[in-house]
Amino acid sequence: MLNIGCHLSSSKGFLAMGKTALSIGANTFQFFTRNPRGGKAKAVNPEDAAALVRLCQENNFAKLLAHAPYTMNPCAADEGLRDFARNVMEGDLAMLEYVPGNLYNFHPGSHVKQGVEVGVEKISAMLNEVLHKDLHTTVLLETMAGKGSEVGRTFEELRAILDKVRLNEKMGVCLDTCHIFDGGYDIVNDLDGVLEKFDRIIGLERLQAIHLNDSLNVLGSHKDRHACIGAGNIGLEAMTRIINHPALRSLPFYLETPNELPGYANEIALLREKYIE
Ligand code: FE
Ligand code: FE
Ligand code: ZN
Numbered sequence: 001m002l003n004i005g006c007h008l009s010s011s012k013g014f015l016a017m018g019k020t021a022l023s024i025g026a027n028t029f030q031f032f033t034r035n036p037r038g039g040k041a042k043a044v045n046p047e048d049a050a051a052l053v054r055l056c057q058e059n060n061f062a063k064l065l066a067h068a069p070y071t072m073n074p075c076a077a078d079e080g081l082r083d084f085a086r087n088v089m090e091g092d093l094a095m096l097e098y099v100p101g102n103l104y105n106f107h108p109g110s111h112v113k114q115g116v117e118v119g120v121e122k123i124s125a126m127l128n129e130v131l132h133k134d135l136h137t138t139v140l141l142e143t144m145a146g147k148g149s150e151v152g153r154t155f156e157e158l159r160a161i162l163d164k165v166r167l168n169e170k171m172g173v174c175l176d177t178c179h180i181f182d183g184g185y186d187i188v189n190d191l192d193g194v195l196e197k198f199d200r201i202i203g204l205e206r207l208q209a210i211h212l213n214d215s216l217n218v219l220g221s222h223k224d225r226h227a228c229i230g231a232g233n234i235g236l237e238a239m240t241r242i243i244n245h246p247a248l249r250s251l252p253f254y255l256e257t258p259n260e261l262p263g264y265a266n267e268i269a270l271l272r273e274k275y276i277e
Contacts, residue, residue: 033066063101108157141174142174212229214234226258229270
């Protein structure tokens, strides 16, 4: 069975997201932990969280994916911005203990003019402050398109971060198909080669989630503009190979395509049709 869902609004709480996911044929979903531009965390209603946990169990949901606000920059030069990022991640991970056993994804950050090595150092330092042994969430680094000075475009950069994190058994990677395509990895013509490289440099056992997005831009464009499935330069055939690939087919897939709910429902149905049981 294909484990697939999409990004959902968290404005009506946990249980509402679970019900919405069911209504569009999904068996998982992604949500922002708070306003994507940052902002304060919402107080958790423990009953609402428990009700979602039950819904997920009853319906055999795959792991849920919480996405950190994308404005937080763990490798900012400014200490105040790094403190903000650390506080956001600490708060988010505490909140996620109400829905234990799921995934938390964040953008490694932008080093601006500090260079990749300093960026890697700051990101891993933050993770070393935030991660602790009793955490029931796996924290994922997202593969980035390499826009501006984003850290995490190459598998080597992600590996360098992981190597510096002490509790790295709490860590994994979320592969975004649009981002790695824009980052220069040819998943259209050489999916096997890209995954072999991933395995060699990071290790496929670290790969825990896929953001399934087509791309408006061409291979290596470093742009990061998502397209609907089949409407971009990756295309439906390559998407079909991705969801069926032996190394990927049992992972959870999350759509971040430019859609409202009916569009997501259609893409989920289409991909379920393309999945070879
Ligand atoms: Fe993201
Ligand atoms: Fe993504
Ligand atoms: Zn993106």
